[in-house]
Amino acid sequence: MIDFNSVTTAIDRFLNSVLPHQAATLVECLIIAVCAIVAYLTFAIVMIYMERKVCAAFQCRVGPDRVGKWGLLQVFSDVFKMLTKEIIELCSSDKILYTLAPFLVIMSSIITFSCLPFDNGLQVLDFNIGIFFIMAASSFGILGILLGGWSSNNKFSMIGAMRSGGQMISYELSMGLSVLTLVVLSGTMQISDLVEEQTKGWFIFRGHIPAFIAFIIYIISGNAETNRAPFDLPEAESELTAGFHTEYSGMGFGLFYVAEFMNMFIIAGIATTIFLGGWAPFTIPGADAFNSAMFMIPGFVWFLGKTFFVIWLLMWIRWTFPRLRIDQVLVLEWKYMVPIGLLNLLIMTICVVMGWTF
Amino acid sequence: MEVNFIDIKDFRETMLAHRRKGMDFLRELIGMDWQDDGLGAIYMLENSSTHENIEVAVRTLDRERPQLPSVSDIWMVAELYEREVYDFYGIEFTGHHDLRRLYLRNDWVGFPLRKDYDASEELNPVRMESEPVEEFQREYDIQDDREMAEIVEKLKILHYDQYVVNIGPQHPATHGVLHFHLSLEGEEVRKVDIRCGYIHRGIEKLCESRTYPQILPFTDRLDYLSAHQNRHALCMCIENAMEIGVSDRVQYIRTIMDELQRIDSHLLMYSCMAMDMGAITGFIYGFREREKILDIMEEVTGGRLIQNYYVIGGVQADITPGFAKKVKEYCNDQKIRIKEYYDLFVNNVIFRNRSIGVGVLSREDAISFGATGGTGRASGWACDVRKRHPYAMYGKVDFKEIVHTGGDCYTRLIVRLEEILESIGIIEQLIDNIPEGDYKTKTKPIIKLPEGRFSASVEGSRGEFGVFIESRGDKMPYRLKFRPTGLPLLAAAHKIMKGCKIADLITIGASLDYVIPDIDR
Numbered sequence: 001m002i003d004f005n006s007v008t009t010a011i012d013r014f015l016n017s018v019l020p021h022q023a024a025t026l027v028e029c030l031i032i033a034v035c036a037i038v039a040y041l042t043f044a045i046v047m048i049y050m051e052r053k054v055c056a057a058f059q060c061r062v063g064p065d066r067v068g069k070w071g072l073l074q075v076f077s078d079v080f081k082m083l084t085k086e087i088i089e090l091c092s093s094d095k096i097l098y099t100l101a102p103f104l105v106i107m108s109s110i111i112t113f114s115c116l117p118f119d120n121g122l123q124v125l126d127f128n129i130g131i132f133f134i135m136a137a138s139s140f141g142i143l144g145i146l147l148g149g150w151s152s153n154n155k156f157s158m159i160g161a162m163r164s165g166g167q168m169i170s171y172e173l174s175m176g177l178s179v180l181t182l183v184v185l186s187g188t189m190q191i192s193d194l195v196e197e198q199t200k201g202w203f204i205f206r207g208h209i210p211a212f213i214a215f216i217i218y219i220i221s222g223n224a225e226t227n228r229a230p231f232d233l234p235e236a237e238s239e240l241t242a243g244f245h246t247e248y249s250g251m252g253f254g255l256f257y258v259a260e261f262m263n264m265f266i267i268a269g270i271a272t273t274i275f276l277g278g279w280a281p282f283t284i285p286g287a288d289a290f291n292s293a294m295f296m297i298p299g300f301v302w303f304l305g306k307t308f309f310v311i312w313l314l315m316w317i318r319w320t321f322p323r324l325r326i327d328q329v330l331v332l333e334w335k336y337m338v339p340i341g342l343l344n345l346l347i348m349t350i351c352v353v354m355g356w357t358f
Numbered sequence: 359m360e361v362n363f364i365d366i367k368d369f370r371e372t373m374l375a376h377r378r379k380g381m382d383f384l385r386e387l388i389g390m391d392w393q394d395d396g397l398g399a400i401y402m403l404e405n406s407s408t409h410e411n412i413e414v415a416v417r418t419l420d421r422e423r424p425q426l427p428s429v430s431d432i433w434m435v436a437e438l439y440e441r442e443v444y445d446f447y448g449i450e451f452t453g454h455h456d457l458r459r460l461y462l463r464n465d466w467v468g469f470p471l472r473k474d475y476d477a478s479e480e481l482n483p484v485r486m487e488s489e490p491v492e493e494f495q496r497e498y499d500i501q502d503d504r505e506m507a508e509i510v511e512k513l514k515i516l517h518y519d520q521y522v523v524n525i526g527p528q529h530p531a532t533h534g535v536l537h538f539h540l541s542l543e544g545e546e547v548r549k550v551d552i553r554c555g556y557i558h559r560g561i562e563k564l565c566e567s568r569t570y571p572q573i574l575p576f577t578d579r580l581d582y583l584s585a586h587q588n589r590h591a592l593c594m595c596i597e598n599a600m601e602i603g604v605s606d607r608v609q610y611i612r613t614i615m616d617e618l619q620r621i622d623s624h625l626l627m628y629s630c631m632a633m634d635m636g637a638i639t640g641f642i643y644g645f646r647e648r649e650k651i652l653d654i655m656e657e658v659t660g661g662r663l664i665q666n667y668y669v670i671g672g673v674q675a676d677i678t679p680g681f682a683k684k685v686k687e688y689c690n691d692q693k694i695r696i697k698e699y700y701d702l703f704v705n706n707v708i709f710r711n712r713s714i715g716v717g718v719l720s721r722e723d724a725i726s727f728g729a730t731g732g733t734g735r736a737s738g739w740a741c742d743v744r745k746r747h748p749y750a751m752y753g754k755v756d757f758k759e760i761v762h763t764g765g766d767c768y769t770r771l772i773v774r775l776e777e778i779l780e781s782i783g784i785i786e787q788l789i790d791n792i793p794e795g796d797y798k799t800k801t802k803p804i805i806k807l808p809e810g811r812f813s814a815s816v817e818g819s820r821g822e823f824g825v826f827i828e829s830r831g832d833k834m835p836y837r838l839k840f841r842p843t844g845l846p847l848l849a850a851a852h853k854i855m856k857g858c859k860i861a862d863l864i865t866i867g868a869s870l871d872y873v874i875p876d877i878d879r
Contacts, residue, residue, distance in 0.1 A: 059642040238531040323636030
């Protein structure tokens with residue numbers, strides 16, 4: 001298995017030898033930013049295409065197949081269309097906040113995305129409260145949605161924004177609880193340590209019952225965080241036409257759209273990192289020949305494979321369930337998920353203290 | 359013509375007496391202009407348990423300020439019916455608490471269905487500005503010291519310090535151009551004001567200047583999801599009036615096509631309900647099967663939506679040779695597919711939580727609102743015209759009338775899904791035995807109805823669809839009235855939507871399954 005730490009260190013050493021230290025850091029920052037944005041957009045394109053094909057398969061359809069071979073160029077043509085669209089300015093909107101909102105959403109999404117550990121050493125930020133930072137960064141996207149809905153000065157958008165506020169802030173809680181459960185199990189918040197620990201066995205297996213419950217809670221609240229059905233109330237196209245982004249056109253809408261997709265990737269990526277071992281391969285204790293064969297597969301293949309599996313799960317949910325009603329969403333969170341999450345945290349703590357984990 | 363008018367002074371007592379005798383279903387309220395015999399209305403009442411029918415007519419000779427007592431407190435549906443009559447004839451119903459125009463603009467000059475209506479363009483030009491919004495309800499009440507009823511109370515329709523939201527006229531979940539004016543408190547709906555007329559084409563007015571064969575195509579454009587049944591009613595009415603006999607073959611074909619159309623409509627209802635609740639896969643599943651019905655219809659009639667198939671005395675063209683085989687294949691397929699709907703959507707816990715106990719319409723209310731069809735049957739009212747007054751082949755086939763007592767959105771969907779199976783049963787009983795014979799009886803080149811009043815009703819896809827013709831022996835009707843299946847549903851919606859959440863409003867709308875062109879006509 002390749003350790004990307006050696007690669008990054010080599011680049012760092014090379015840059016420092018040809019440039020003064022500060023310039024080298026600046027160049028590194030730029031390279032990282034470009035890489036992160038390119039990767040972000042690439043995954044967005046892959047996921048939009050995947051969503052269309054997966055959704056078509058669930059609905060007994062073919063999906064896009066006209067633009068390019070198997071419709072591969074469909075997403076590109078859509079992006080091109082969106083770029084050429086007129087950005088409509090509303091006279092009664094709050095101009096600054098209205099323009100700012102999509103950028104807040106996409107910023108939070110890109111920052112969170114950069115923290116994902118794609119492979120050993122292949123991540124931007126790695127420090128001792130990594131998972132905490134991810135949670136914090138991902139939650140300020142709500143601000144963009146709230147502002148977008150509020151500044152549009154449209155009643156539908158406003159209702160959508162209020163719903164998203166209620167929903168996303170609530171579900172942040174049970175998401176935090178399920179992540180905390182796993183932090184208790186691993187004893188660390190540093191992402192590299194979290195994954196390193198799982199080369200001996202994924203947490204979902206090592207933490208058995210409480211870890212599995214935490215995984216279910218995480219997937220449900222993750223679905224709610226990304227505003228996807230059955231939790232797509234902030235948009236609820238049959239009730240609020242398009243919810244909080246009703247008044248956005250062109251790339252303003254495009255940014256919301258891409259951010260929503262990439263949030264799904266991020267949710268799946270975090271699930272992979274803390275439950276399914278990140279880039280750590282699947283190993284069976286004792287079966288050394290099998291384990292070494294597994295270690296031959298590169299880490300980012302493991303990471304992306306697992307992430308896309310979780311994404312597929314999320315899509316399966318998305319295209320099966322009807323939408324919940326706002327009171328039901330909140331009842332589900334406050335009356336079921338939070339108490340269960342707290343209880344689960346307690347069980348996990350007891351398990352860890354008594355040494356009942358693997 | 360012979361009309362037995364009740365004296366206007368005894369009118370309310372008579373109506374109350376009828377109501378006490380069990381005439382609890384106001385089938386139709388037809389505004390009439392008898393020219394020299396005054397303006398008035400015909401009330402068609404039915405006893406919901408014995409299916410006994412009576413007609414009551416009342417008139418006023420005053421053409422300047424025609425006033426009739428309102429019956430909106432006796433039958434709730436009269437509230438909208440009377441607004442319609444006011445809109446078309448200018449008859450003021452005293453005691454009605456919200457007498458505004460229903461279809462036409464508030465600033466419309468004149469009452470179009472009056473025989474002396476001036477249709478000149480100077481009076482009603484194409485207006486480029488928005489309709490002035492009426493803020494107040496107008497109530498006409500008899501004052502003791504005055505002979506004429508005047509506007510006595512102004513009640514605000516909506517308070518503008520509340521959070522007022524417009525659902526429609528362009529909105530994905532109103533299934534057409536309907537406008538809900540809502541006042542919200544948070545997510546809760548405090549008050550609903552329903553505004554229709556965005557697709558009003560004045561079909562009843564148009565009919566008065568068209569010959570009978572020219573009227574036929576209008577029916578397909580009312581409720582486009584029960585195009586066949588609507589046309590069946592009109593053809594039946596004309597055939598009965600002219601005493602044209604139709605062959606058994608025609609009766610078979612008409613019954614089969616009616617049922618196919620009903621399945622088509624119910625599938626669409628299921629699909630749209632799934633769509634409105636966010637289950638898009640459920641929507642696609644329903645449309646997958648509906649497509650097959652449309653293919654069959656296209657093969658036989660040449661149309662997929664507007665079919666123009668039935669004509670006076672028969673049908674436009676004979677069925678195609680492969681028809682029976684295709685229909686049977688479809689029926690077998692549908693019986694399997696319907697289980698998928700239950701697995702995917704109907705038995706889903708989220709759907710059940712969102713629909714069970716939501717928008718409950720009691721049996722008494724359903725009858726009082728005249729909410730026939732699946733909605734009435736879901737509230738426990740056995741209102742199927744096919745059983746009440748059998749026509750075509752319905753008296754001879756064996757089928758069950760699906761009646762449930764839940765009255766909520768869930769039950770309304772279940773009734774429709776079970777009716778699909780019953781319809782398949784009817785088709786299967788008939789499809790193998792279609793007798794030989796003419797597909798069209800020869801009629802005279804010019805069709806004239808004898809003098810008199812004729813009516814016929816059929817079970818449309820979403821309730822009782824009726825046709826009423828008053829003829830003066832001409833080749834054009836003197837007055838033609840379609841009983842809309844959707845207007846009573848809208849009246850009921852108005853009541854059950856109050857106090858629900860925005861999301862429930864959409865669910866209720868989807869479960870009532872109204873079609874706007876049918877409401878607006």
